[in-house]
Amino acid sequence: MFLNQMKNVFLGVLFVSFCLFSCKDGGEKIRVISDKDTSFSSDVRSISKKINNDPSNADLYFKRANTFFFEEKINDAVIDISYACVLDSMNPIYFFTKGQYLIAKDSADASLSEKSYLKAIALKKDYYDAHSNLAYLYLAKQKYPEAEAAYFEASKIDPSNPNPLFYLGMIAKETNDTAKALKYFEKTLAYDSKHYNALMQMGLYYAEKKDEKALLFLNNAIAVNEFSDEALYAKGLFLQKKGNYKEAILFYESVSRINPAHIFCRYNLAVLFAIQNDFENALKYIDEAIELDETNPDLFYLRAKINDSRNDPGKAKRDFEKAESLAKK
Secondary structure, eight states: OHHHHHHHHHHHHHHHHHHHHHHHHTTOOOOOOOTTOTTSOHHHHHHHHHHHHSTTOHHHHHHHHHHHHHTTOHHHHHHHHHHHHHHOTTOHHHHHHHHHHHHHSTTOOHHHHHHHHHHHHHHOTTOHHHHHHHHHHHHHTTOHHHHHHHHHHHHHHOTTOSHHHHHHHHHHHHTTOHHHHHHHHHHHHHHOTTOHHHHHHHHHHHHHTTOTHHHHHHHHHHHHOTTOHHHHHHHHHHHHHTTOHHHHHHHHHHHHHHOTTOHHHHHHHHHHHHHTTOHHHHHHHHHHHHHHOTTOHHHHHHHHHHHHHTTOHHHHHHHHHHHHHHHHO
């Protein structure tokens, strides 16, 4: 009888202890990692040894979380940073970091990441990085009013930083307010004349208008990043549309060397060489494009036309039939 009573008391205490433990950790996963467990890196084991000796030290969990993140073990990083937030719920850096880790997971949880950024901002009103990351999260989710408000806040915190201005321009562009977008891109460049993304946006805008100003911005973008396949391709496309085929070819060939997976530059090279009756090079580039994407009917249509132009009706017929077949899928 006495033993049964003691057993019930023990189980009750155990249950209460478990409940208190759960309340303390907020439902977060807690685990002990032995410094002898070689399935973890030496850095993780070293910090784990310190944690095991001082299990209430939030900064140690923060450091181990960063180590896990550096090792690309994101789920492990989330577990540790979450517990650091439990141990020290007034540290904005922990909540900001948790937001970063949550969004980096394979199964990214945007809502939990948003909550973490908001918590960081609640704890530190002028936390620029938290406002900026929250704004980018809203932008990715196409929540434009929220993104705009967050970028405004970031810009007020650090007025000399051009990035919020650039993204305000992108929001305006996404919402079809071209004049407003251009204003923000111009402001971005006023703060940073070498802001690559703003240069590209301005270049693409003027290229669409077939305005020679496009070359000014695209050339500056290339000067900032001479290995940018995006900028080189945009300039090649502008020159092609202007009828400057020889120069366009030079830029497309640069793109093909920089980015072996760039299909469009190869397609355009095939077109331009075919126009000049250089069928050998035309076939070379369209073959490369087809190797990259064997499901695109446009590529086979073009090769059919090239083979027809070089008086190879058999191959032209096969490519045309292949293109028709793919187009029906």
